[in-house]
Amino acid sequence: MSDGTLWLGCALAAGGVAVLRLSWGRPHRDRGLNALGWAGIAGGTLLAGLSEGAWGVAVAVLCATSAAALLLAHSAVEKPRAARRSAPTVRIAASAARPARPIHGLTTFVLGGPLALAVAVVLALAIRVAAMRWPVAEADGNVMVLALVPLLWPLLAFAMLMTERRRAQFAMLLVPLAGAAVPLLLLGSAA
Amino acid sequence: MSALLSKDIVRRGVAAHSAIGLVCCALLYLICVSGATIVLYEEFQRLEQRDAPEMDSIAPQAVERAVAAVVASEAGQAPTTHLYVHMPSEALPRTTITTDTQAVHVDATGAIAVPEENAWSEFLLALHYRLNLPPVWGMTLVGMFGAMIVALGVSGVVAHPRIFRDAFRLRARRKDEIATLDWHNRLAVWTLPFALAIALTGAMIGLFYVAGFSLAATAYDGDSDAALAPVFGAEGEADPAPAPLPRVAPVLAHMAREYPAVRVSYVILHDPGTRGQHVQVIGEHARRLVFGEYYHFAPDGTFEGTTGLADGEAGQQFAASIYNLHFGNYGGLPVKIAYIVFGVALGVVVATGTFIWLDKQARKGRPRPLVRAGWWGVTLGVPLAILATLIARLALGNGAPFVAIFWAVTVATVGLAIARRRVRTRRRLPPANPEYAR
Numbered sequence: 001m002s003d004g005t006l007w008l009g010c011a012l013a014a015g016g017v018a019v020l021r022l023s024w025g026r027p028h029r030d031r032g033l034n035a036l037g038w039a040g041i042a043g044g045t046l047l048a049g050l051s052e053g054a055w056g057v058a059v060a061v062l063c064a065t066s067a068a069a070l071l072l073a074h075s076a077v078e079k080p081r082a083a084r085r086s087a088p089t090v091r092i093a094a095s096a097a098r099p100a101r102p103i104h105g106l107t108t109f110v111l112g113g114p115l116a117l118a119v120a121v122v123l124a125l126a127i128r129v130a131a132m133r134w135p136v137a138e139a140d141g142n143v144m145v146l147a148l149v150p151l152l153w154p155l156l157a158f159a160m161l162m163t164e165r166r167r168a169q170f171a172m173l174l175v176p177l178a179g180a181a182v183p184l185l186l187l188g189s190a191a
Numbered sequence: 192m193s194a195l196l197s198k199d200i201v202r203r204g205v206a207a208h209s210a211i212g213l214v215c216c217a218l219l220y221l222i223c224v225s226g227a228t229i230v231l232y233e234e235f236q237r238l239e240q241r242d243a244p245e246m247d248s249i250a251p252q253a254v255e256r257a258v259a260a261v262v263a264s265e266a267g268q269a270p271t272t273h274l275y276v277h278m279p280s281e282a283l284p285r286t287t288i289t290t291d292t293q294a295v296h297v298d299a300t301g302a303i304a305v306p307e308e309n310a311w312s313e314f315l316l317a318l319h320y321r322l323n324l325p326p327v328w329g330m331t332l333v334g335m336f337g338a339m340i341v342a343l344g345v346s347g348v349v350a351h352p353r354i355f356r357d358a359f360r361l362r363a364r365r366k367d368e369i370a371t372l373d374w375h376n377r378l379a380v381w382t383l384p385f386a387l388a389i390a391l392t393g394a395m396i397g398l399f400y401v402a403g404f405s406l407a408a409t410a411y412d413g414d415s416d417a418a419l420a421p422v423f424g425a426e427g428e429a430d431p432a433p434a435p436l437p438r439v440a441p442v443l444a445h446m447a448r449e450y451p452a453v454r455v456s457y458v459i460l461h462d463p464g465t466r467g468q469h470v471q472v473i474g475e476h477a478r479r480l481v482f483g484e485y486y487h488f489a490p491d492g493t494f495e496g497t498t499g500l501a502d503g504e505a506g507q508q509f510a511a512s513i514y515n516l517h518f519g520n521y522g523g524l525p526v527k528i529a530y531i532v533f534g535v536a537l538g539v540v541v542a543t544g545t546f547i548w549l550d551k552q553a554r555k556g557r558p559r560p561l562v563r564a565g566w567w568g569v570t571l572g573v574p575l576a577i578l579a580t581l582i583a584r585l586a587l588g589n590g591a592p593f594v595a596i597f598w599a600v601t602v603a604t605v606g607l608a609i610a611r612r613r614v615r616t617r618r619r620l621p622p623a624n625p626e627y628a629r
Contacts, residue, residue, distance in 0.1 A: 020358070020359075021358075021359050024355065024356060024358055024359055025359065052478050053478075053479070054479075054480045054512060055478045055479055055480050055521060055522075056478075058388075058480060058516065058521065058522075059522060059526070061384050061385075061388075062385075062522075062526060062529045065381060065382065065384060065385055065529070065533065066529055066532075068381040069381065069532060069533075069536070071359055072359065072361050072377055072378070072381060075359055075360065075361035075363070075377075076361045076363035076364075077363070077364070078364070079364060108210075109214070117335075117401065121401060121402060121405045124402065125405060125406065125409055125410075128406070128410075136506075137421070137504040137506065138421040139421040139422045139499075139503070139504040139506040139507045139510075140504050140505055140506035141506070142406060142418055142419070142421055142422055142506065143422055143506030143507070143509055143510045144506065145402050145403075145405075145406045146395050146398075146399065146402050146403060146406075146510070147391075147395055147509070148402075149394075149398055149401065149402035150334065150337060150338045150341065150390075150391055150394030150395050150398050150402075151341065151391065153338050154338045154339060154340075154341040154342035154345070155341070155342070155345065157211070157339075157342050158207055158211070158342045158345050158346050161203075161206070161207035161210055161211065161346070162200070162203045162204065162207055162346075162349075163203075164203070
């Protein structure tokens with residue numbers, strides 16, 4: 001693959017963003033243009049990846065994001081349409097607001113913070129143990145732990161914040177913990 | 192998108208997004224601003240010490256002479272365990288030798304020129320990496336905030352049902368709450384791939400003390416070096432018996448002859464001057480995200496092999512790509528500029544996110560003028576404080592107390608903003624004897 005393929009990929013990715021701008025700016029949804037825009041971004045990134053691997057993908061994504069930044073900069077300096085009257089500021093009655101519950105908030109913080117992090121670590125270690133028996137290389141298994149913890153923890157914390165029931169939050173911690181215990185107890189943590 | 196997510200899910204998504212954002216906002220903003228600044232780490236070092244000798248390249252014999260001169264300058268002290276030779280690069284065309292106790296620039300002949308003076312750049316790096324805290328605590332805290340950016344990204348998408356329809360709608364000239372909301376949503380949406388990439392890589396680096404130490408504790412008897420050895424290679428067996436310094440010139444000659452496309456970025460001497468010594472070269476591969484490949488050499492310059500960061504296991508290549516992907520040093524100045532712009536955008540997203548929450552609180556009848564003033568203080572104070580440290584560097588030199596200046600200016604700006612707001616609120620207070628009571 002050549003430089004040309006890389007730059008074609010970058011141009012396609014950036015062009016895809018421009019096509020989406022055109023499509024989403026229309027009063028009615030245009031499925032053809034939408035598909036063309038997404039195809040441009042996906043195809044361009046793929047092409048850059050085929051040409052230069054992960055480096056090419058990173059460069060193509062930066063090109064697409066830069067194109068979006070330029071289009072946004074244009075939108076930012078555009079004069080706002082005066083046709084619609086701005087919605088009046090909606091005042092929500094203070095009485096409708098929930099009273100502050102500091103203990104409740106602290107419990108949620110502890111569950112979604114340190115406890116969810118601990119569960120994410122145990123889960124990542126269990127996935128490594130299972131993967132090593134698959135088998136994957138030791139380097140892959142170890143990097144898996146380093147990469148999974150920062151991914152699993154925020155997803156778990158987010159999932160816990162999406163539910164308001166305390167029991168469901170505890171279940172979100174205990175179920176993965178029990179699942180992780182199976183490979184760790186059966187195969188040992190050093191596997 | 193709106194069809195996929197019910198109103199209730201969106202409501203809970205907004206609540207989760209707000210909760211995470213509020214807990215993290217101030218330090219997250221600081222991490223974003225310092226991160227956008229530190230992209231120019233190498234350029235800042237040149238700015239800090241303009242009189243250091245610069246060169247496009249340096250001869251292998253000159254490097255060998257420089258190593259000998261630096262080791263000789265430390266005669267009588269405890270021998271250094273590592274000696275790093277930074278080879279001239281496009282962004283930092285200087286040859287710099289760092290040991291356990293000192294760092295010096297050398298000239299093109301290999302003579303020691305001047306001590307390295309880059310305390311401001313190092314301060315900025317430490318601010319971003321560990322918030323000027325001890326490494327274990329600071330890096331872990333920063334890593335946690337990186338993970339929270341991932342949670343904010345996911346919750347932000349869920350909380351934003353018109354994510355595609357409004358993707359280019361930026362009503363910035365309205366200068367009201369809608370404009371703040373648009374800035375937040377539009378910048379967040381378009382910088383999402385960038386934000387996820389730097390957040391995940393940053394969290395991987397920062398959470399090493401949690402993830403890596405847990406791995407070491409459970410699988411390697413607590414030896415974290417052993418846990419990393421399959422990825423980055425292991426240190427050789429130490430043998431403190433004295434030995435002549437290793438030959439660096441044949442090493443560099445071998446690299447130039449056998450790997451002409453590889454740019455040597457560092458030469459690392461492990462336990463120099465002992466029988467356990469060995470030489471490692473970090474070679475940069477063009478158009479790769481990996482920071483380089485480790486090339487190993489015996490003390491006499493004989494090539495012994497590579498670690499496999501560039502062509503080994505997928506995990507090795509992945510781990511070696513994290514640093515460049517996070518710091519944006521894989522495509523020269525254009526990529527660095529893009530990282531600065533998107534980093535600033537991420538800072539704007541964090542800043543506007545808190546203002547949006549404050550606006551919402553005001554609409555609920557709970558205006559928080561002092562918190563708003565304090566947040567303005569943080570928003571302006573952090574970049575002002577960084578600027579103050581730069582001015583201190585230029586005015587006072589390398590020994591300026593950057594950490595104290597930074598935090599003092601930040602805290603003072605926040606305090607000033609709150610105090611100013613208090614005075615204004617007092618002036619607007621209704622008279623003690625209101626009209627209806629007269």
